Amino acid sequence: MADFSLKPTLVGDLVEVRPARASDAQVLHALMSDPEVSRLTGSVHSDDEAADETWTVEQLEAVYQRWSTATDRIAWVIVERETGQVVGEVVLSDLDQGNRSCGFRIWISGATERGLGTETTRLAVGHAFDGQGLNRVELEVYDFNPRARHVYEKVGFVHEGTRRGALRYNGYWVDAHIMSILTSEWRSA
Template sequence: MIDTEALRTQPELTGENVVLTQLDESYFETGWEALREPESRRLTGTHTEFTPEQVRTWLAGRPGLDDRADYAIVRKTDRAHIGDLALTDIDKDNRSASFRIALNGPEFYGKGYGTEATGLLLGYAFDVVGLHRVSLEVFDYNPRARRAYEKAGFVREGLQRQALWWDGEWHDVITMAVLATDPRP
């Protein structure tokens, strides 16, 4: 059974280098910058152009939901907002969810922040919320993310051929998942 109250109240999750805290409108400025950062847009395959009002409204609506969990990733040393991640598309009957993560720019890549944040969220998903399966999609041009997901326990399950059109060419989407019963790194 899924603990929807755990989703609604979303506890802060603390790791060695990052803290996951409820994503809300207080993260607008850095979130808005990240949505306009070209490499972050490419790595997430974001074609949509958002308005500031759309982003503010979306952020304000994150707290208190019982069908997803949206977290800001903040660096533990200085509480700088370095990205966000989420459990989405929660299927209560099948105890499954989708996962997504985005760091706010290249200055945060390759430092282990994403790997640590992913591990924290998976612990919450399996041990607190009660999920059995968490899945994700990653683009073929992002091997760094694939390695980070594998470190967190995700296993490649499939390939969606030529599912993303980006910069004038087609790219494959790799599907990965991790189960509550899989070994934890």
């Protein structure tokens, strides 16, 4: 049986992915103020909103405190090994024990385009399959995020379908694409 209360640190060549804790809230709060992260993760509905703060540090502390013992998700901070800096977050969420599946999401701020996202995705997905014995990992990515789609495809995620007009952004409707990867695909990659 999968057990997301176990939250190991995963180590790659470029990143160390370690369980998020309440004391990470301050640095994550600063990184989350990046409007690009707010926009690309669908956390806001306009550039104006993206420029505003959506969470306080105290609210984030409470969230990460709760998640540090959650049994249905593993939230990690992404640490760039070269600098020792926290650069983002990656999460396996919504563990479904019966169907041995979970969700995936990731964001990086200020350290994109140097391979960290690809390696982090591989580490987290590898943990879902090799560490936890899951069968399926699913994610959602907006149509205006070709970089993320490219990374997910590189790791082995397959496009399954589209939630048309799922996000309203700056008055426009944006499609959300559902992608997934199965353990058989991960093993044969």
